[in-house]
Structures are given as structure tokens and as C-alpha cells.
Amino acid sequence: MGALRIRKQTMWSDLPEHLMERILECLPVDCFFRFRAVCKTWNTLFSSPHFNSIARNSQPFLILCPAKTQLPSLIYSFITHTWRTISLSFIPHDCPINFRGSASGLLLADINANVFFGFNSSMLCVCNPLTQTYTTLPQMVFVSRIMAKAILPAGNKTEEYTVMVVGRSSSDKVIVEAYNSTTKTWKVAGSIPDVIIRNENMFFCKGSLFCVTATGGIMAYNIEQEITTIMAMPTADAENLSIRLVCCKTGVFVVGATEDNHCLKGVIMWELVSPKTSMEDYKWEEIGKMPSSVCEEFRRSSNSNWFECVGMGDKICFRANESMEILLYDLNKSSWNWLPKFPADLRYVRMRCLPLEIMTGTEFS
Template sequence: MFKHLIDQLHDLVDLHGFPPPPPPIPTVPPSLHHHRWCFLNLENGLFENDCDNILMKADKSRTTQKKQKQTENDGSNESLKEEIWKYFPEELYETVIARLPIATFFRFRSVCQNWNSLLKSKTFTLQCAQFIPPQPWFYLKTHENINSGAMYDPVFKKWHHVDIPKMPTNLMILPAASVGGLLCFHDDGHRKLYVCNPLTNSFKELPARSGKVWPRVAVGMITNKQSNMGGYQIILVATNGEYEVYDSTINRWTGVGSLPDCINLPLSFYFRFQTVAANGLMYILRSDPHGIVSFDIDSRVWKQYLVPPPPHSRDHTLVECGGKIMMVGLVTKNAASCVSVWELQKMTLLWKEVDRMPNVMCLEFYGKHVKLFCLGNSGLIMLSFESERMNRLVTYDVSNKEWLKVPEPFKSPELRTDRGTAFQPFKSPQLRIARGAAFHPSLTATA
């Protein structure tokens, strides 16, 4: 029966000349057309171009509607934003601005007179005191430009050159210590000392000392916790055991004395030695015999700890991280040199290695006589490697155990301060550091 029906259909087609039926519509996966709808013209059949034209018109209409709505929303948002910022509390401006990066703050001060006068605002000072910068900056003086300083911002990896207007230019003034946002400088004979904030140019020349000239002196700076007025204290210790203490709250030298008999004299400091402060104590690294000398700033008590150095190590520098006393130095075996980081164990008074520079970075020193000089403060260390044909700077984050090369100094933009002084890019392709100090940049620290 089915075959007979098909034969009749063929006869009808041959008799009346009906056109053949249209080919079947191919099925296309929905993903290829992105879920588009195609419309079938029942009179003329299916035309893909018509589908595309219809879709294009539909897309244009939707786009036009979106643009109209966006324009209406933008207009309403503009008026809405004006209404919001019109009633924004003034005290919140200071809260936000106090947490801006230092370089951003100096750029924002040109917005209006109120923002320009923030450094003189007591409420802004309180806001800044509640916020501690994530990482310290480094202030350096190089052999190439000993009378001018360079600052490195490790957060934005930028170099800045800065001149301190009130600093004497007829003497060689070197940075020696820091506390918070303040730096302590001294001349060659340590006859005169200066304290300043390199960002705001707050400057003070300390009163005259006892007049003694010490060829080699360790300089420490620590917060004055005994005084309700805050402030800071500066300690000078000579190799012969004599020392003096300056108190900023009374602006004079208060302590002049000698180290107790329990301290081995003379003190032999490491070349370009660094002092660190932790938990109210000042620490100095000494050699011959190797160890650490500590000074309690409140009780005026000196102590000595004989700690042997790690084997095959040299060029040691003390650093502090979270109240822990640590040391950085070069370990040399045969022709290979590597940088190691040790932590002082309180129970055993021994150095325990906690990290080492990656081998890829150490390969650059192979076969070279490298000198290491370090600056450290609050968990961040800058290492300077010097040899006859190489000068390299590297930063080390103690907490994250991260080693990073410091970028070339001549690629940094300009940073302008409040008095119009420009922090120019530091342009010295060979950085041979003479002296330096790490400090926490502060907009409100006063000398």
C-alpha cells in the first residue's frame, strides 16, 4: 500500500509539473549562531541574508536603546555624584588622604588650599600617626655624590633625589641612624649632629657635645618611651667605651659615661656598622671577640653577649624584624659566594640560618671579590654588592622571604614636596654607597 501511494504521487508531479520540494533545512548547533532566531519566509523560502538583516536591525535597536538609557543614567549620576560629594564630611578627607602613598599625597596637595595646608593640621597629624607605611624607605649617600642624598621607595620601586636646604654644604654630612620618619646625620669628627625629616625639611642642629673627638663611633636612635612628650634619644658609643646620650624632650646631652668593666674593650666595630633598636634596647654588632653589645635606654644598663659568627661568613650587618635580632652576611667557599640570613636564638645565643639568596642571583658573584653593605629596618633590607666591575642593589623582605633587584635609578619620575622643592630622579648608573639609613616616611615627624 505504501509503495502504491508513492507511485501515485510521482504520477501527479509528472502530470501537473509541480516544482520539487525545497531541500531540508540543515540543523546547526545552537552555539554556532549564539542562540539566534531565523525567520522562515513561507512564500519565498529561507534566506539567510534576511535573517542577518533582521538580526542586525534588532541589534542596532537594542544598542540605541542602551545608549539612550546610559545617557539618561549618566546625567542622573552626575547630579547624584554632586549631591553625594557636596555633603561628604570634611574629617573623612583627612582620613583617606593620610593613607595615600607619600608621592600621591604631594601631587594631591595642589587640589585646593585646604589640602595644601594639611601638614599644619593637628587632626591630620593624628590620622597619620595611626597609619604606619607598609615598608621603609632608604636614604643613601654615594661616593659619586657625597654631598647629596638619594631616596628609594620600595613600594613603587622609584628613586628620588633630595637636597635638605638647611644642611651645611661645607662639611661632609653622613646619615647614621633613624627613628620613625627622622634621620640623624653627623660630620666627620662627630662634633655636630643634625636631625631632619627629608620629606618636609623639618630640621634641627643638636646642641654641642662634650667636645671629644672620636674617630669611630656607633650611632643609635630610639624612641623616648619614658617621657610623656614622646621624642627620641640618640646614643653615641666610641671604641674606647665612652658614650653620650641626647634627649630631644629637653634638648641636651644627658648621659656621659663609660661602659662597665664587663664589656671587653676596645670595641671593634664592623666596617660601616649599623645599630638596631628592638624592644627598648639598642644593639651593636662587634668583633674581636665576636658578639653583640646591648644598651637599655631606660635603665642605662649595658650587656655583652659573645656569639660566634657562622663559619666562612663575613661582612655582617645586624637587622631587626618584628622584635627579632637578625644578621645578614656573605658566605664564601672557594670561588662561590652567597648571601645568608641568620636569626639569633635567645636560648642558645647562636645564629640559625633562616634563608639564603637564590642560586640564580648568586651566580653573578662567582669568582669575584664582592663586598657587601646592608641597610635594614622593620623587616626590609637593602643589600649593596660592590666589586671592581659590578655594583648591584637588591632588597630582601624578611617576612615574605622575597629577593628583588632594585631598578636602575634614572628611570624614576619627579616628586614635588610642599615647598616646591623637586625630588629629581637620581641619575647615577654606578651606585657605590658610602653611608645610608632606612627610615619610615612620615609627613608629620618633627625634628
């Protein structure tokens, strides 16, 4: 028996590295944690440049994050077509947490410290669900009241990222402040015209930050050129639409929901089309509508007209309030499909949907 155990150990230790990497590529996400814990060699292999290059080009996972990290999070694999639970309880905060964005396998968390410390206070945290590590960002230097925030990759290294915040300074000017993970410092990245942003969700695409303004327009801020463009909604009937902004790898989209007596009636989608040189010559192109039969089924899956949508890769994901199912729109195929239901015991948990790439390089101490 002892000889058999030694022979098995030798077999695994003698397996060529490229075969081990191929095996690693096929593992479901919840097995990554156990894989890393086997030995130092396997842990090093998990963080190899080859695996990160594979992960960078693979279909991202979809993660659903609850406001209370003591509750399990859900993650969906588009390869195995299965839901699995992962824990975010390594973030040591009992107060509610809003997850505001993702990039390079990292999640940007907004910890509601204002519940305890006042309206203008806020704690930002960046965490890696895969390595179960996190870091709390230092206090911003110039922004005293946050309006919107986003996380975006910086450079080609997986351990680098930037957090961008739009807010008001003590002198009531609207400025952009950026946190660099390499220097671990904040600095002013530009200023924008006086504008009120409707919600705190901000997206990065094609070198610009995008968000919805309180007056019903779309603001685009070019980071490199420090140019702000306010774009009108894609339809003159925008007042009767509930607008959601979505960013995918393929572009920027607006999802408009029509309602009647607080009941969802239809969903229309537009894509932003603009020259690479300037946002000034933009236009919106309607790319599709949710079929009435699909809309009826989507409406029946919830007890309210609220829903969220998130872009990932070449897809847009829709989730109705308290629904156990997610509706998927494929931008390339113009097709609608339902993902499998997730566990019924998590149905009533309010979650935020986000895309999650698998990037192993960032591990916070």
C-alpha cells in the same frame, strides 16, 4: 570662568576631613611637599594624629642618601613600586656626611667636621626629609672619641627621639652618652667593658643596642638594665666571613658573605634567638642562604665584592657597589626579589641605604 573657579575651590574646601585623609594616604612621597604648601588647612591636616597613626603602621620607605647633600637622594615606595628623588640640600654643610641611622621619620647624620677640626671632633645632626628641617645637636659632654652612634624613638610622640653614642671619655673609659630631644641635653646612660667597635653603625632592637666588635663578636647593650653582653659569631668559620649586622622589626640578624680571591661566593643569614629575660642564653639559627643563581646575578650587578644590607619591616635589602638595583629578601616568605632599577645617572654615587618611616610631627626650626 570665574564662577567655575570659585565652585572648584568650594568643592575642595567642603570635602570631609576623613576623605582628605584618605587621599593623603595615597599620595606618593614627593607630593607631600606640594600638598603642605597649598594652604594652612592642608598643612594642618597633613600633621593630624590620624595620618600619623596610619603612617606608623605602614610599610616604611627605603631611602638612599649620598654623602654630598647637593646630590639628589632616592626614595622607594613599596606601595607604588616606584623610585623618586628628594633633596637633602637643606642641610647646610659642604663637607661629607655619613647617615648613621633612622627612627620615627628622622635621619641621624654624622657631619665630618674632623676634616677641618681634628680627629676627635664630630658634629651630629638630626633631620626630617619630609619637613625639610634639621637641628644640630650640642657638643657631647663626656665622650671625647666616638666609636658608634644610633638614633631611636623615645616615647609615643613623633617629635621625641634619643641619640645614643658609645665612645671613650677623657679618662679612656668606654661609656654610653644619650641625647634627649625633650630636654635637649646629653647625659651618661651607662658604661660598658673595654671594647673596640669595628664600625660606627649601631642598631636598636628589643631594648638593646647592637654593634659588631673589632674581635669579631656582637655586642648587645641593654639600655634599661645597663648590661653588656658580648656574643660570639654564629659560626666557627667567622674568620672567612665578611659579617654585616642587620636589625628588623622581627629581630636581629647576621649576614655572612663568603669570598674567594675577593669575589663574592655566597651569602648566609642567621637570626638571633634568645629568651626575653637575658641575652646570656642566646643562640643563632640559620634562616637561609642566597641561591647560587641569585648570588651570581647579584655579583654581576657590581664591579666589586662590596655590598651593604639594611633591615626594614620584615625585609632585608641588599645593594651591591654601584648597582642600580636592590635585592630584597622577604623574611616571612623566604623569597628573593629585585626592586626596579633607579635612574642610571646616579649609578656611581656612593649611597647609604636606610629605612624611612613617614612621621610628620617633628619639624625643626
